[in-house]
Amino acid sequence: MKDIKNLIKKYNSFALFCHISPDADALGSMNALRLVLKKLNKKVYAYCDGEVAKNLQFLDIVLEENEKHIQQVDACIMLDCNNSDRVGKYKDFYDNAKVKAVIDHHQESNYVFDYKLIDVTSPSTADILYELIKTLNITINSQIAVNLYAGLSSDTGGFIHANTTSLSHKHAYELLNYNFDLAEVNYQMFKYKGSEYLYFYKTALRNTKSYLNDQVYVTFFNVRSYEKFKDICENPIAFSFLEGIDGNEIRVKILEKQKDEFYISFRSNKYANVCNVARALGGGGHIKASGCVMSHILFKDMLSQILQECEKELKPQ
Ligand SMILES: [Mn+2]
Structure with missing residues (x-):
């Protein structure tokens, strides 16, 4: 965790990436980190090769289309995956980044990073990120909280999969203090289906x-x-x-x-x-x-x- 804290302290501009076919953990973690870095007065751009599903619009994610920022930023951070093959059309950009970082919970690949926060025992990237955010000097708001909640609840299938831990519930319990519409979020994530x-x-x-x-x-x-x-x-x-x-x-x-x-x-x-x-x-x-x-x-x-x-x-x- 120190590693990534140093990265955030040291640099001023970041590009964030998550995996193709993004789920709520990929998008929620990336958006939470985007909001946190903005609060720390950093320049930050989030990229994703894939559509944000209709039922995840509540995350209010802001994606960047302009690729020129990627070459200009100090560091690139990959979330919820740990191999540049997973970021789709942004692979070459990531491979050529000056500084490469990762925050993830998947089985590690051989890809080499300069800064790394990977915990394969964690049920979601959002859980890892939340622990990191708590150590930074910022005030969590409801938008950050709802993005983290979406990530950690999604990867546990709504706290029912075998990867659910007491820590998942503790994190959810804490995040619920930030006043977001829990019933609406759960509806969008676990009930919503298209009419087809x-x-x-x-x-x-x-x-x-x-x-x-x-x-x-x-x-x-x-x-x-x-x-x-x-x-x-x-x-x-x-x-x-x-x-x-x-x-x-x-x-x-x-x-x-x-x-x-x-x-x-x-x-x-x-x-x-x-x-x-x-x-x-x-x-x-x-x-x-x-x-x-x-x-x-x-x-x-x-x-x-x-x-x-x-x-x-x-x-x-
Ligand atoms: Mn995940």
Whole structure:
């Protein structure tokens, strides 16, 4: 933490970056730091390769488009990622920065930074940043607080994922003292859906079939339905409405992104190791979330291979 404090003390102008397909932790952390640096009378510009989703407009983030500032600032800070591959179209700018810094909670890459604050045990970048901000001599206002709250609550799925700690709750408890509309923020982050979701859910339910005594659900989007709901299909939480149904252990999502090319992802509920399933089919991932690609195969052959591998990971009933 000292490292980044020195960086902030030493330099006067900064460019901030977060990862592509930005979530609330990426945008919220970046915007909170932008506001803090402004309070410290620093020049600061925030860059992001990607749209701010409609439901994150409440963060009131100000993004800079003009790239010329990047070459002029003293230092560049990357947030919620730790490799320049993750900042999309700003990669070359970041690679050529005079001074490179990072604040993050993801598994470390080999990328070399001059200033570094990475804590892989932290549930969010916002949690790390909040601890840092508390040591700086500034008054936190409600806008800074709401950006930090958005980041830390988003990465814990609203304080329900296994990464949630007592510290997450402590930080939230403290930030709630800064008077922002909590119900509205939670609505935007955890409930809001575009109107097209009704049609997406109808299609998804129609295309979900249950196997192996309801222990495995398979949802299939063929080329046509994938094209129709592409954006929603790519949202990892769009299919979470199938999560937690009693008796179900594995959820399989198959997206036919091109004719005969199937992008398959696996999620397990409590115990099944779906990394083994994906590996057996040429992919990989984590114990509870994994994926693979299968192509030029008959659907029924693919399905029987998938179910065969899933069955190996299920407890005998
Ligand atoms: Mn994060």
